[in-house]
Amino acid sequence: MRIAMVTVAALGLALAACQPSADPSAKESGAAQTDTGEAPEADAVTLRGDGLAAGAESFYFGAGRSEVEAGVTSALGEPTERSDDAECGAGPVQFTVYPGDLHLNFQDGKLVGWLVQDGNSSPTIRTAQGVGIGTPAQDAAARIDAKPVVGSTLDGEFQAAGDIGGFFGEAGGARRVTGLFAGTNCFAR
Known part of the structure; x- marks a missing residue:
């Protein structure tokens, strides 16, 4: 089986470099918002195509591992x-996994991607539009413009607005979101 790196957020990486931040760690305090313009709950993680927000x-992407881990630990525990994966097509990748099955991917001490998978139905790990694991496919299509990736070797893969990707699958007798990701991830293709 060939391990391939999927870089879904190449544009997000370019945009991250242009984000206003006086701190070279790519961290910005007080900037997180939901689509309603409200600040998220302190124990919430907002998934974005250019990184994430914890509280x-x-x-x-590009933020330092220790800062990201401190922020996400504060939100999720x-x-x-x-762990790590030396076989990833992007080179060695280190992972930190949090409650709710949120995987943070790091290379050279920097955040490069994230993945949340089946098994997480946490209302505290969502996109700014409220899409998370278990969201019905039609709702994801409407909220984040999720469209199937034609010809993908990954079952149910979709691409959404804002450089977020994911997977649809059957859950509870309905087609639902079973995974979300952005940035660098290692998938077997």
Whole structure:
């Protein structure tokens, strides 16, 4: 089986470099908002195509691992696992996994991607539009413009607005979101 790197957020990486931040860690305090313009709950993680927000702190791709982990730990609690994958097509990738099955992907001490998978039905890990694991496919299509990736070797893969990708699958007798990701991820293709 060939391991391939999927870089869904190439544009997001370019945009992250242009984000206003006086701190070279690519962290920005107080910048996180939901689509309603309200600040997210302190224990919420907002998934974005250019990184993520933990509570009121935004972390763009390129942010330092220790800062990202501190922010996400504050929101979700201690990590459940830390591991690495030396076989990833992008080169060695280190992972930190949090409650709710949120995987943060790091290379050279920097945030490069995230993945949340089946098994998480947490209302605290969502996109700014409220899409998370278990969201009905038609709602995801309407909220984040999720469209199937034609010819993908990954079952149910979709691409959405804002450089977020994901997967649709059958859950509870309906087609629902079973995974969301952005940035660098290692998938077997």
